[in-house]
Amino acid sequence: MKFNSEGLKEITGIYGPSGHEEKVVAYIQEAMKDYVDEMTVDSLGNLIAHKKGMGPKVMIAGHMDQIGLMVTDVDDKGFVRFTNVGGIMMEVTIGQRFIFEDGRIGIVGREEKQAIEKSRLEHLYLDIGAKTKEEALGWVSIGDICVYYSEYVESEHTAMARAMDDRIGCFVMMEALKRLEKVENDCYFVFTAQEEVGTRGARTSAYRIEPDVGLAVDITLSGDTPEAKRFAVSLHDGVAIKVRDNSLLSHPKVNDRLIALCEKHTIKYQMEVLEFGGTDAGAMSLTKEGVPASCLSIPTRYGHSDHEVISKEDVEAAIQLLVKSLETPFEI
Numbered sequence: 001m002k003f004n005s006e007g008l009k010e011i012t013g014i015y016g017p018s019g020h021e022e023k024v025v026a027y028i029q030e031a032m033k034d035y036v037d038e039m040t041v042d043s044l045g046n047l048i049a050h051k052k053g054m055g056p057k058v059m060i061a062g063h064m065d066q067i068g069l070m071v072t073d074v075d076d077k078g079f080v081r082f083t084n085v086g087g088i089m090m091e092v093t094i095g096q097r098f099i100f101e102d103g104r105i106g107i108v109g110r111e112e113k114q115a116i117e118k119s120r121l122e123h124l125y126l127d128i129g130a131k132t133k134e135e136a137l138g139w140v141s142i143g144d145i146c147v148y149y150s151e152y153v154e155s156e157h158t159a160m161a162r163a164m165d166d167r168i169g170c171f172v173m174m175e176a177l178k179r180l181e182k183v184e185n186d187c188y189f190v191f192t193a194q195e196e197v198g199t200r201g202a203r204t205s206a207y208r209i210e211p212d213v214g215l216a217v218d219i220t221l222s223g224d225t226p227e228a229k230r231f232a233v234s235l236h237d238g239v240a241i242k243v244r245d246n247s248l249l250s251h252p253k254v255n256d257r258l259i260a261l262c263e264k265h266t267i268k269y270q271m272e273v274l275e276f277g278g279t280d281a282g283a284m285s286l287t288k289e290g291v292p293a294s295c296l297s298i299p300t301r302y303g304h305s306d307h308e309v310i311s312k313e314d315v316e317a318a319i320q321l322l323v324k325s326l327e328t329p330f331e332i
């Protein structure tokens, strides 16, 4: 199957920090209109795409929102101070370019009064090129959010972009929808809002849908870079089936089924035990009386930076596994 480079480039380039997912919603609605039975946007901003089937209700969740910086105030010289929206890491933020919704770009600088190791987010500022406070406040307002600014890059085997977390999950869901013909499960593809600030969209949408099974599609880390922390997940080793993270213990029956499908259809997979973090799968699993859930993870290098790297083969494996999972009815 040819990799849809154009589609991935487009979806990773859309502005959509937590709480401001509208542009991503519009893009997915337009792209998916011929592949689903109906689409609705709920009050929190989740896009729910329903592909009807007779079997159990399966909710598939991938989050649209990306992390960013929110303007808190502007100083007398026009330097912009900010707080984080989601898991911004200081060490990959200094020196980076960020872009606001209207296209204005700022560079992150650091106060030099303390050593770099002692710097915190509150010691950083955004230089948007303003000469005065008034000029800066004419361009940005308190509460505005900017996101990483970088170019999409692709090689033979990998792709590198900002917001791969979790537009790659949205991408996997969209590619799966294009390939799915008849589904044996009643499928709710939920492109969720506000995951990066605590899996909020998955929580409200799962409450509405009341799924029998929940599957998230999100990134995970990779343990394959030089001297990386021990983590048995690598790029190019296939889709990662999550066993745990701090929000979830995947349901063994769901995982057994995913593994069996990989074996049957020779889809490359690996098992993921993540010692921290959480995903929409965790939120789904705690809905009402509990929902059996798991997560198809895409191994990713440099998560939450402006250049998150994935393997195109792993993405293809995730698409195939999602398609096979939905074509045959879940038995829980």
Ligand code: CO
Binding pocket: 165, 196, 304
């Ligand atoms: Co994230």
Ligand code: ZN
Binding pocket: 063, 165, 166, 195, 218, 219
């Ligand atoms: Zn994510």
